[in-house]
Amino acid sequence: METILFNAIWVIPLLTVLVCAPISATHSKILKSLHAASATVVLIAVCFLTYRVYALSGTPVDKAADPLMLRFFTDIPWLDVFKAHYTVGADGLNMLLLALTAFIVWAGVLVSWNIKGNQKVFFALIQLLATSVYGVYMSFDLVLFFVFYEMEALCMYLMIACYGSGRRDYGGKKLTLTLAFGSSMILATLFGIYFEGGISSWSIVELSKVTLPMDFQMWAFPLMFMGFAVSSSLFPFHFWSPDGHSAAPTAVSMLAAGVMMKMGAYGCLRVAMFLMPEAAKIWLPYVVALLIFNVVLGPFIAIRHKDLKYITAYSSISHLGLIFLGLAALTPIGLRGASLQMISHGFLTGLFFATIGMIYERTHTRDITEMGGIMRKMPFLGVGFVIAGFAGLGLPGFSGFIAESTIFIGAFQQDSTLTRIVTILAILSITTTAVYILQTANRMLHGPLPQKYESLTDGCFREKLVIVVLVACLLFIGVCPGWISEILDQSIAPIFAKIAASSIPVVGG
């Protein structure tokens, strides 16, 4: 029963699109309600399943899913020519990411209530995007994984190019082409893994049992890792994200930064590092050097920007850098920290972009120098933004602090010179993060109120609901981190066991 419900997660959004297809675009209220209802149903289902994964921990699983301790495991032959299967399952990590996605999709549907343009198509595209993201997180078969991974970039392009603002054509193209470039690297290595694995299987579970040849790993790992890292905007492939985010409509920014950018980091962990642990040990201590741009320079660039979305984009770049710091630490604490950061950053950046979108809807500008004092006119939205900011700068009580401190402590356990240097720099750059966040909040929300903003209104119930739910998620993780750490540890244990089992010592220092 639960297995069916689990498989329904990605089917429901698709079904909603089909159900809505015959309804005329003029009945936009009905359409929107249907989409909101479907998003809510998925959200409830995912929350229930997450709870079940937590409750089931420690109990034995299906034998086929054993090495990864996967729940709700489904394995059906799919494309016989490729020997591809439909393989899905849940462990703590991907279940929590699914929950994150469900929350962000739900919030995204609600914030785009009044989007301009063809609403029918827009909401259908959101649901398609949701399907693809759910699919990526659920699948344990590389072909299935890649199919969903590709689907997402196309939906993203259509939504930015048709519904975006500013340089939307440029932003959309930049985003999609860069992601496609990353995908090409991934595709090449996927074939490599299939043939070098020698067991005629695309299943991650099966492939994890074999050791891929070392000379293959040595070239395939960096290629695949960077391919995935493109979508997590690791330097030097981060350039798509500021332009992409700023051109995208609110919901797409939320989904892109909140969910889609985690897919890259998830792929790095789940596919690249898990299947090629030996090469990971050799390469990752050097990859860390790239993070100096993300983590140390990213916040400085954000200081110099005036556009809210650019600021948030660079903030995302620096926060995602921390995910890679956690991954590159190659310690259980570091990996847990990286996973925590994926989830935590999803919620906080979702909140960031949601409030920015709401404010933009009212002020019609995203330039912080033109704004001022709007806290007095919209206290609720202002407080939402400030909370997102505090969560972003790692204030205890919110999830950001838990994730960051776990990453710092985990990364410091790694005794390679480069990792140490980057960890120390990352810890010291918490100040820079505070600078751009406070500067933005102060310029936008505080100070005297310009005449033209006298008639602004605070958020309506729908908008308040979105903010409250996202803040509640941030607080929940921040106040009871033990629970989420426990769920994550179950799924990190097999990954770390595989890394620890490889006999290669960590180099790079």
Place this chain on the structure above:
Amino acid sequence: MINDVTLGYLILLLPLFTFVVNGLFLGNKCAKAAAALAVVCNGLAAASAILLATDYFCSDYAPQKAILFEYVFIPFAGELIAKIGMLIDPLSTMMLVVVTFISFMVNIYSIGYMREDRAAGRFFSLLSLFSFSMLGLVVATNLFQMFIFWELVGVSSYLLIGFWYHKPSAVSASKQAFILTRFADSFFLLGIVLVSYVVGSFDFSTINDLSLSAFKATSVNLGICSMSAADALILGSVLIFTGGWGKSAMFPMHIWLPNAMEGPTPVSSIIHSATMVVAGVYLVARLFPFMAACGNTLTLIMWVGAFTMVFAAVIACTQKDIKRILAYSTLSQLGYMMFALGACKMGQVVAVTGWTASTFHIFTHAFFKCSLFLIAGSLIHQVHTNDLDAMGGLRKKMPLTYICTLISILAISGIPPFSGFFSKDEIILAAFQGHHYAVFGLALLTSGLTTFYMFRLFFLAFHGEPRHEGVRAGHVHEDFAMTLPIVILAVPALLSGLLGKGIFEKFFTPGKLHVPQLLKLAHAEWIPYTAVGVAILALLIAWFLYASPKAKIARALDETNRSGLYKVIYHKFYFDEMYYTVVRQFIFGGVARVSRFIQDYIVEGILAFVIWFVHKLGDLVRTAQAGYLPFYLGTLIVGVLIWRFFGQLPL
């Protein structure tokens, strides 16, 4: 009878409850209910704290440590577990009483102070958030918990300084305070990570029990260099102290504290004088055995404290803004506490006089300084300016306030039998016992300066002719809600030294120390007389300059006809400007601009080049496919030739 664990929960959860209820439900709509709730809950918390303290000090258990409760917060790995708990020992019990009591007083005071403010609900909510965070900080059982609440007090301080967010000066002051303390905190966090990595635990009990000799053999790689674990611990202790350095606003990270006076006065009173800023001193006191074990860290602490003490006192002598005078006075007193901790070390021997004196001074200082700030708020509320220019002659209009001010000022000046005398005397004694004669001299000098600037403020505000329209017209009166806490606080300002001395000398020792042998410490009888003599001399000078019949007050208040040195001091040695320049020119204009340049021109430039290259390649291929026959023929010939000479074509 309620047991101690319940009391512990009550102390922590009552302010939290107030924060949540006021913040979410009462808010600005029913500010009166919010105020009532805040006063009641903080009153109950204060009562619980006093009960707990009585229980603790009366039991035989007393100076031992007890953990009332402890929860696992984040399990990292093995022994490395972040916990949230409640540690009870003389130091934390004393702080609990101080924080809850001051918080209670300030909440009562705020009823009067915030009466006309529309956002009073938010104010009471944030004030309770601060109390909760500060209480969590003082009962911390480990470094990680300390850091959590350390950040929370920082953010409540930020929110309260910027409480009037429509005022640009308040907004920028709050930002400055947050970022500067955050800068120090980043080193603190690094220190925590480093020490916990070497030691494998966050617990104060483990860290305070270390002996460095066990860490000599292993080495730690710090990226740029590699050092032995013992040296890494010393570095860690300095980094941790840096956190306290910023939070306690020691030189050169002091500038945020005087600027933080932009916030409402009750906030300055509780956060920026009595409680939060002593967190740095508290941190060092809490980790004292560890700091003492770590080489010369204590010497650094002593000099940082001593320099701040003199530096701030000198500036305070020239300021005219009443709250800034008090802010610099706070800095100077924090310097006293800090250097007293550092002065405990003499060569390889660590004595405890300074530790006792420092914690004692935290206790007495909290009362009289809180009281002084509340008085300042009262005055400002009446005359609507911070400037001493516009005060004067308030003695007759505000008699109760006048008496309480006199008590607090005598206390801070160290005149017996007021509270400050006992604690300050012990601090000066500690410097003498530690053979730190230079610091001893500075402490005596500062004692004189303190008396001078406090009485300068006192005479200029209360004596002489009124210089303000409202005072002359008789619009000035004492507000009941605002005067009550001032009067109540005058009692501990008068008595806490006399009564507390016994308790502090009996119970307050920093715990296990690695002292090779206990020395017989010199107990110089002449020190109290000298200190009091210096204070009285300074008082007479102040009287002569500002209150005697011959004093030229108008001239004394005019800063334009002064010498260059005076102007430099009056402008606080231009430190604000220096910071401004460094931040504007170097950080924003330098590093940030270069980063943005790298992004906008180099990264995007390479990207543009790649795009151009692909386009050109496309053009080339397109030309090749255009159906132009001579091109096909040419390529055929060239191809065949290449094949002939470089390939295997048998021609």
